Amino acid sequence: MKRIFEEVNLNGLKLKNRLIRSATWEGLADGEGHMPEKLYAIYEGLAKGGVGCIITGFTTVSDTDRYFGGIARLSNDGLIPEHKRLTDIARAENCKIIAQLALGEYNRTEPDYLTDKDIADIISLFVKGAQRARKAGYDGVQIHAAHGFFLSRFISPASNHRQDKYSGGSSKIIIDIMNGIRQAAPDLHITMKINCDDFIPNGLTPEMSMEICKQCAAAGIDSIEVSGNGTSVPNIRAGVNEAYFKDFALKLADETSVPVILVGGHRSIDNMEKILNEGKIECLSLSRPLVREPDLPKRWQGGDLAPSKCISCNMCYRTPAHECIFKIKSKNQE
Numbered sequence: 001m002k003r004i005f006e007e008v009n010l011n012g013l014k015l016k017n018r019l020i021r022s023a024t025w026e027g028l029a030d031g032e033g034h035m036p037e038k039l040y041a042i043y044e045g046l047a048k049g050g051v052g053c054i055i056t057g058f059t060t061v062s063d064t065d066r067y068f069g070g071i072a073r074l075s076n077d078g079l080i081p082e083h084k085r086l087t088d089i090a091r092a093e094n095c096k097i098i099a100q101l102a103l104g105e106y107n108r109t110e111p112d113y114l115t116d117k118d119i120a121d122i123i124s125l126f127v128k129g130a131q132r133a134r135k136a137g138y139d140g141v142q143i144h145a146a147h148g149f150f151l152s153r154f155i156s157p158a159s160n161h162r163q164d165k166y167s168g169g170s171s172k173i174i175i176d177i178m179n180g181i182r183q184a185a186p187d188l189h190i191t192m193k194i195n196c197d198d199f200i201p202n203g204l205t206p207e208m209s210m211e212i213c214k215q216c217a218a219a220g221i222d223s224i225e226v227s228g229n230g231t232s233v234p235n236i237r238a239g240v241n242e243a244y245f246k247d248f249a250l251k252l253a254d255e256t257s258v259p260v261i262l263v264g265g266h267r268s269i270d271n272m273e274k275i276l277n278e279g280k281i282e283c284l285s286l287s288r289p290l291v292r293e294p295d296l297p298k299r300w301q302g303g304d305l306a307p308s309k310c311i312s313c314n315m316c317y318r319t320p321a322h323e324c325i326f327k328i329k330s331k332n333q334e
């Protein structure tokens with residue numbers, strides 16, 4: 001029987017438990033990607049809170065990516081020492097840390113209009129980002145191909161109508177990036193986050209997404225985190241509607257040998273241990289519950305098994321530093 005609080009080995013990446021902090025963008029960096037003290041404090045809270053691994057918030061690999069404000073960056077060597085400080089914070093608590101490498105936009109050009117040279121440049125941006133991540137002490141990198149950001153649009157037939165080897169629905173761009181990273185930084189864990197369904201007309205279907213995942217697994221990706229568009233579903237209730245992408249993740253784990261991480265709507269330890277034992281899913285990742293209570297793993301481990309206090313209102317998408325509104329309210333009352 002699998003338990004949450006036991007060691008797990010994801011293709012060589014050893015975690016002290018099966019809980020992962022899913023990427024959560026803080027919006028705190030300045031225009032050049034420099035990170036303020038407040039951001040380090042957030043990571044310290046998470047690492048001390050007992051999670052087995054932290055996946056950083058969205059970290060762009062391009063200096064010119066201005067898709068949204070406050071974006072973190074691994075787009076030039078000057079930022080490596082600031083990221084080293086983040087990885088030191090995690091390591092001090094025996095918490096693994098993975099950089100989520102992403103692009104919001106690429107030179108304001110969408111997939112249909114990219115030249116071969118552009119595509120080679122995009123692959124190279126990710127590979128260089130991974131090399132910097134390695135120098136900064138990250139245990140791994142996550143290729144962010146979900147939630148409608150650039151790589152998600154690239155693999156989706158809704159936004160990629162190319163007729164060449166990089167057509168919508170093809171896994172080739174992800175595999176090219178993965179192979180490039182593997183060559184340049186062989187000891188990094190390489191994971192990816194993908195939509196199991198785009199939930200939009202002509203978008204990635206579960207069948208297409210499954211095929212991409214299987215091809216990435218065959219090409220040697222170290223783990224896959226299963227998500228979907230509309231990722232932060234509101235009004236999740238413990239024991240009622242948790243783990244909304246579970247069926248796809250169970251099928252992927254069943255039909256491949258790649259370690260599968262499932263994100264989305266985990267709120268109770270009962271349901272989470274049930275999922276782990278329903279099939280071959282290895283780890284569960286959480287975002288909003290750890291925004292609400294960064295020390296939730298420690299609370300559960302200490303014997304207080306009450307479900308997450310997060311009510312899935314999604315107000316943290318709109319607050320400064322993406323803090324939980326309940327924390328802001330209680331600070332204001334002090």
Ligand SMILES: Cc1cc2nc3c(=O)[nH]c(=O)nc-3n(C[C@H](O)[C@H](O)[C@H](O)COP(=O)(O)O)c2cc1C
Pocket residue numbers: 022023024025026056057058100144146147193227231232233263264265266285286287288289316317322
């Ligand atoms: C404030 C906020 C910021 C987020 N930022 C990211 C991000 O940078 N990258 C990403 O892949 N997902 C991001 N997500 C989505 C979460 O990683 C996760 O997939 C989603 O919230 C569902 O999990 P949950 O029910 O545990 O919150 C964000 C979610 C929230 C609430």
Ligand code: SF4
Pocket residue numbers: 288289291292309310311312313314315316317323324325326
């Ligand atoms: S604001 Fe707080 S309670 Fe609401 S979804 Fe975010 S973390 Fe959960």
